[in-house]
Amino acid sequence: MSVVELQNVSRWYGNVVAVNDISMTLQPGVTGLLGPNGAGKTTVLHMMAGFLAPSKGAVSIDGAPTWRNPSIYGTLGLVAEREAVHGFLTAREFVVACAKMQKLSDPAGAAKRALELVEMTGAQDRRIDTFSKGMRQRTRVAAALVHEPQVLLLDEPFNGMDPRQRMHMMELLHSLGDRGHTILFSSHILEEVEQLSGLVQVIVAGRLAASGDYRRIRRLMTNRPHVFAVQSSDDRKLAVALIGEKSVSGVEIEASGLTVRASDYGSFTRALPRIALGEGIRLRKLLPSDESLESVFSYLLEA
Incomplete structure (x- = not known):
């Protein structure tokens, strides 16, 4: 079980402040990162994943800094909002390649298990450039899960998925959270967070506007x-x-x-x-x- 922690974290680009003095702790289970587009959600996720250095403050997983620390990728999986998938590969080839980068002892077996989790075995030998957006999303989730990470970060993971795919993905994330994985997913859609997560971090204009139980925050919104x-x-x-x-x-x-x-x-x-x-x-x-x-x-x- 892993804990992700942000301590007084800020990130700025020149004179533009993208994230302003955010502190939060993510425990095992599913947490929703909620906020309008442009609020700073992706910047927060990228700092958690070690892609960006905080301009101020500290970001850590189990006490280890995420910035310039490649060892965290053994326990971390990321599904970024922007796609970076080679279309000429099949789904199976792509996920096997990710398993090999993690130096797993049985890349093919790990890829098979990950593709089964996201219900992509039926299309695993098709080229990714023939997939719908929802199928590409599920393939990317399989790649992020191939090494069974304790921490899973997902940026707008339900984009392009049809209702059945969304339901299955929500069930999968619930199952992982119940088994002790620490999962954070971002969304600008209130209903997605309501269906998937009881705990919410709400970001507005780079600031943490609310944190805690979804029902309490929803009452504030309603009232x-x-x-x-x-x-x-x-x-x-x-x-x-x-x-x-x-x-x-x-x-x-x-x-x-x-x-x-x-x-x-x-x-x-x-x-x-x-x-x-x-x-x-x-x-x-x-x-x-x-x-x-x-x-x-x-x-x-x-x-």
Whole structure:
């Protein structure tokens, strides 16, 4: 069982700060690294994998630094977001080559077991350049697992997979986590993390915005203030009526309609049709105006 630790880690490129003073500890099991695109997730994974040196702080696996320490690759497997797979090889040839680089005593046997884990034995003798993206992803996972690493890092691993492939991959990662492997996977999709991991590290703009149990963090996301754009047949009359609604924390009248701030998403969306009907007002548009992942996660920085 292995532990991955980041201690006050920052990484910058010139004047651009990609990761800002992040500390986290990954224990055996499955952890989700969640955040919008460009948040710094890939930079964190690359520092964990020894591809990047931290500009400040320390990254270690079982107490050993990851930077300039090739010995960590005996216990580490990585599936990077960018593909680096030679298309002229078959899946079996590629995974066997990875097994040989790990100096395994039985490369062919190890490759066979890894390809079975990801359900790629039926296509193992086809060239990789004939594969769908989902098949290439599974082949890359097999290559990362061929030496049975204790630590597995995956950057957006479900890209290109169909629903059945996703389900199987989630079951595989769950199984590995239950057997004591330390697994970190990154995603910008909330539902992927919800289905796969109870523990979450949330990164926003290079900073650690939240850490811990997914359900607690999900409640923070659900309970955050919400902003809606509303248009109706009588915006001024509707604004007056909404001010008295308990779930509404603010209303602004603009040329394009109303901007409504609600403290509770569900209560407001249920109350609005009732209020409009009672006032004889016809609703023409109701759109949440701050539902991007960036706005959701940014709220966590202030929570």
